[in-house]
Amino acid sequence: MTLQCTKSAGHWRMVVWDEEGFQGRRHEFTAECPSVLELGFETVRSLKVLSGAWVGFEHAGFQGQQYVLERGDYPGWDAWGGNTAYPAERLTSFRPVACANHRDSRLTIFEQENFLGRKGELNDDYPSLQAMGWDGTEVGSFHVQSGAWVCSQFPGYRGFQYILESDHHSGDYKHFREWGSHAHTFQVQSVRRIQQ
Amino acid sequence: MTLQCTKSAGHWRMVVWDEEGFQGRRHEFTAECPSVLELGFETVRSLKVLSGAWVGFEHAGFQGQQYVLERGDYPGWDAWGGNTAYPAERLTSFRPVACANHRDSRLTIFEQENFLGRKGELNDDYPSLQAMGWDGTEVGSFHVQSGAWVCSQFPGYRGFQYILESDHHSGDYKHFREWGSHAHTFQVQSVRRIQQ
Numbered sequence: 001m002t003l004q005c006t007k008s009a010g011h012w013r014m015v016v017w018d019e020e021g022f023q024g025r026r027h028e029f030t031a032e033c034p035s036v037l038e039l040g041f042e043t044v045r046s047l048k049v050l051s052g053a054w055v056g057f058e059h060a061g062f063q064g065q066q067y068v069l070e071r072g073d074y075p076g077w078d079a080w081g082g083n084t085a086y087p088a089e090r091l092t093s094f095r096p097v098a099c100a101n102h103r104d105s106r107l108t109i110f111e112q113e114n115f116l117g118r119k120g121e122l123n124d125d126y127p128s129l130q131a132m133g134w135d136g137t138e139v140g141s142f143h144v145q146s147g148a149w150v151c152s153q154f155p156g157y158r159g160f161q162y163i164l165e166s167d168h169h170s171g172d173y174k175h176f177r178e179w180g181s182h183a184h185t186f187q188v189q190s191v192r193r194i195q196q
Numbered sequence: 197m198t199l200q201c202t203k204s205a206g207h208w209r210m211v212v213w214d215e216e217g218f219q220g221r222r223h224e225f226t227a228e229c230p231s232v233l234e235l236g237f238e239t240v241r242s243l244k245v246l247s248g249a250w251v252g253f254e255h256a257g258f259q260g261q262q263y264v265l266e267r268g269d270y271p272g273w274d275a276w277g278g279n280t281a282y283p284a285e286r287l288t289s290f291r292p293v294a295c296a297n298h299r300d301s302r303l304t305i306f307e308q309e310n311f312l313g314r315k316g317e318l319n320d321d322y323p324s325l326q327a328m329g330w331d332g333t334e335v336g337s338f339h340v341q342s343g344a345w346v347c348s349q350f351p352g353y354r355g356f357q358y359i360l361e362s363d364h365h366s367g368d369y370k371h372f373r374e375w376g377s378h379a380h381t382f383q384v385q386s387v388r389r390i391q392q
Contacts, residue, residue: 049324049351053327068323068352069351069352070323070324070327070352071324071327071351072325072326072327072350072385073350073385074350078355079349079351079354080350080352125321125323127321127388127390127391128245128266128267129268130267131267131268131391131392137268137269150352153275154270154275154276155245155265155268155275156264156266156276156346157353158274158276159274159275189268189269190268194323195322195323195327
């Protein structure tokens with residue numbers, strides 16, 4: 001079994017329900033949705049990713065906490081929000097994520113903001129940045145050369161997630177203020193490629 | 197930067213505190229601890245893994261929910277329990293995990309219990325088993341040929357974690373009852389190697 005993550009394979013499909021356990025009203029998507037409120041949903045309460053990778057957001061308009069959604073079943077908010085101890089129980093907007101071929105993904109991490117200080121080149125998944133030699137618990141800035149990545153506050157992909165993409169911001173994330181509206185520190189202890 | 201995860205490098209060190217934010221009483225470990233209650237701790241409330249990989253348990257005697265602990269800082273229970281929406285706010289026992297060399301880790305997953313049905317051979321990290329061709333959201337049984345692995349209920353390493361090791365149970369986990377005292381379904385949607 002070989003990992004595949006190619007833009008050409010990018011055929012995105014996701015189904016959402018307004019009740020837990022794939023119950024209630026159902027809606028299928030193949031492209032971004034800036035607000036489920038417009039469908040008459042109060043929020044998404046369960047979902048299945050049928051193909052492609054997606055990112056879900058707490059608020060409408062792709063704002064608030066970010067949740068990577070890869071292929072599989074998510075029967076309740078704990079299935080996607082379960083990576084943080086303070087999950088927002090809301091999922092209001094979402095959009096596809098374009099991955100590179102898994103083996104070709106490249107990310108540079110910098111010790112300081114604005115691409116300054118010591119740097120590290122990543123092309124694999126790192127549940128602990130410290131275990132592979134990164135000093136400390138913070139990353140100051142990121143440059144995504146290729147692919148789509150998710151970094152997390154704590155080791156083992158726990159805590160707040162920040163999605164980093166080569167085709168957003170030109171791949172440049174020079175300060176935590178550019179990582180997302182929910183980011184308020186430089187704390188990053190694990191990083192991996194998003195799987196499509 | 198190259199991933200390293202070898203038994204010979206196995207020099208385990210972890211520091212625990214009885215208050216959040218690395219405050220209060222402090223104790224350092226280089227081997228297993230069957231109960232922090234014996235140190236006079238009510239529970240562990242923050243910890244740092246300085247080397248090696250560990251597994252933490254909710255209850256004394258290595259029972260209850262399991263938490264993979266890789267190198268890094270865990271300032272509060274949300275840092276290790278943040279992979280499930282229903283974390284026990286207790287960490288009472290822990291022990292070292294012996295990894296194989298990262299590239300040599302091998303795991304076989306089976307569709308049904310007792311190593312029956314369709315199977316898949318894994319030697320990489322899979323945030324979504326479905327994305328790499330596994331059908332459905334369940335795994336019936338596991339055989340660990342080499343290394344230490346963590347599998348999770350939901351995609352992206354979320355939900356309950358089950359630690360699987362080649363040097364426990366002879367690497368055989370033939371039913372969810374053998375995955376841990378907290379396991380009550382076959383639901384497994386992501387699997388990865390533990391990083392040391």
